[in-house]
Amino acid sequence: GAVVSQHPSWVICKSGTSVKIECRSLDFQATTMFWYRQFPKQSLMLMATSNEGSKATYEQGVEKDKFLINHASLTLSTLTVTSAHPEDSSFYICSARDGGIGSYNEQFFGPGTRLTVL
């Protein structure tokens, strides 16, 4: 089946630094990737949608200058948390849509990245 990886799986950083999280589709081309955020004991909240080769579309309330998303290729999207602060600590999960499977909107999820900002 379609596999999505994320790197790193967990990261600890100091307040004020930037952190980059990679999301890769390993065996398919992902025309669209989604970034979700999950706080402890809560559901997944969509942060942004990124389409290969174009700017990401951010959900209301998500700061695009703080959460930089790049989808430069059909197999890689990156989320950079700039000037991270403790309130950015969360579980970040990406998903990717296989553009090769007809028109159906099936998404495959990565294993998530745990970010802790000290």
Add this chain to the structure above:
Amino acid sequence: AQSVTQPDIHITVSEGASLELRCNYSYGATPYLFWYVQSPGQGLQLLLKYFSGDTLVQGIKGFEAEFKRSQSSFNLRKPSVHWSDAAEYFCAVGASQAGTALIFGKGTTLSVSS
């Protein structure tokens, strides 16, 4: 507004007993429905999905779900729960249109007692 409601925040079931997790949705278009399971600190694993056709869908690990359009529901069931089924379960709805994200419910935590 589009939304997914999972009425039960936490359910405890005895091992070997049957399970039903409820999911109701509100969606303007034809919904595509999903159930995912998440173990602590892990990503999401797809249990099953409904696109069209037979309203009773079978998934992995012995799970099944039934789509009831009249009730806007997509409840997840398992006839006999195993201790390893203890996890967080999310119901999600999406559109058929490519490039649209899924909307998730708040999740139901399943505990299994021996």
